[in-house]
Amino acid sequence: MATEFYQNVVADFSGLEVQPPANPPDILSRYQFGRILGKGGFGIVxxxxxxxxxxxxAVKIARKPRKMQYISIPGHPAPLPLEVALxxxxxxxxxxxxxxxxLLDWQDELDYYIMVLERPLPCTDLRNFISLFRETLSEFxxxxxxxxxxxxxxxxxxxxxxxxxxxxxxxxxxxQTLETKLIDFGCGDLLKKSAYNYFSGTREYRPPEFKTKGRYHGTPATVWSLGVLLFRIVFGHFPGPSELRVINSGTWNQPGLSHECRLLIQCLLQLDPSRRIGLEEILSHSWFQPLSP
Incomplete structure (x- = not known):
């Protein structure tokens, strides 16, 4: 069964030159598999x-890129695939x-690495969820x-x-409960204090300093992505250049949105990364006070 499943994986990556292992991966024999939940350029879930x-x-089969990155982390004598290690x-x-x-289980293979992940039920991704509400959520x-x-x-x-x-x-x-989970660390990296000079995430969430200077720091870039996410959730579209200019001017006003929410968006979407709110400060913002213990 595992060999047949692996061959189906190869077929799902149509056009890629990969070979199933001589022996079926042990990890696959411990699970029963169903439909495809998601598919991207480097992996199928x-x-x-x-x-x-x-x-x-959820079982993620990730194809290894040509320059597959392995890293060493405490407690593991051999280097691990980057996504697994993160x-x-x-x-x-x-x-x-x-x-x-x-992450519940994983295994490294010649052309792939395999990860077994928790799958909460019921669940959907946030993109599909907000599409049920005309692309926005209430402020609550x-x-x-x-x-x-x-x-x-x-x-x-x-x-x-x-x-x-x-x-x-x-x-x-x-x-039903609005409980969330962050998934897919395939674009991730170890966090460092120095700047990154490449970006492998999603363009709409890319920090503006990467476009203007070709480099960015990890934590301010994370803050920017949270600002884009919040803006997208409450307005139903990504912030455009003219909207960002108004937000950064300090004169931005948006009827129907609380003063605290507007202030947080302004703190997150500062074009100058040095002026953004610190990541560790966000949860202390007044907008989140109704959720404080």
């Missing part, structure tokens, strides 16, 4: 069920950060979602991880 206890999971780093925090998807709903996503972003930073692709499609949400 399947629904699955762990055979030993029936646990519902998830282990954020999952090892105590107490567990429930707003970040948990936006506050609840953003608090969780910001908490996840802070946990990543504290773990030395840069997610670099926080966006609607990478946030799972329970439509």
């Amino acid at each position: 399947y629904e699955g069920k762990r055979l030993e206890d029936g646990l519902e999971v 998830l282990i780093l954020v999952n090892n925090r105590e107490p567990k950060v429930t707003q970040i998807v948990q 709903g936006a506050r609840l979602v953003m608090w969780q996503v910001t908490h996840a972003a802070n946990a990543c930073s504290a773990s030395g991880v840069l997610h670099r692709d926080i966006k609607l499609e990478n946030i799972l949400i329970n439509p």
Whole structure:
């Protein structure tokens, strides 16, 4: 069964020159597989069920790029695929950060690495969820979602991880409880103090300093992406250049939006990264006070 499944994976990556291993991957024999949940340029995610206890999971089969990056992390004698290592780093925090998807199992292969991830039910991604509400959420709903996503972003930073692709499609949400989980660390990297000179996330969330200077720092870029996400959730579209200019002018006013929400958006979407609010300060902003314990 595992060999047949692996061959189906190869077929799903149509046109790619990959070969199944001589022996079926052990990890695949421990799960029952279902439909494709998502598919991108470097990976496919399947629904699955762990055979030993029936646990519902997601199985990601990721094709290795030509210059596959491996890194060493504490507790693991051999270097690990970058995405696997980043998830282990954020999952090892105590107490567990429930707003970040948990890595349950993984295996490295010649052409692929395989990750078994938790799959909360019911869930959909935030992009599909807000499409049910004419592309926007109420300010109450936006506050609840953003608090969780910001908490996840802070946990990543504290773990030395840069997610670099926080966006609607990478946030799972329970439509009944609005509980969220940050997923897909495939564009991520280790967080460093020096600047990055390449960007591998989603263009709409790219920090403006990368366009103007060709470089950016990880934490201010994360803050910018949270600002774009919040703007997209409450307005139903991404902020355009003219809107950003008004937001940065200090004269921005938006009827129907609370003063506190407008202030937070202004703090997040500063074109000058040195003027953005600190990532660790966001959850203390007045807009989140109704959610404070």
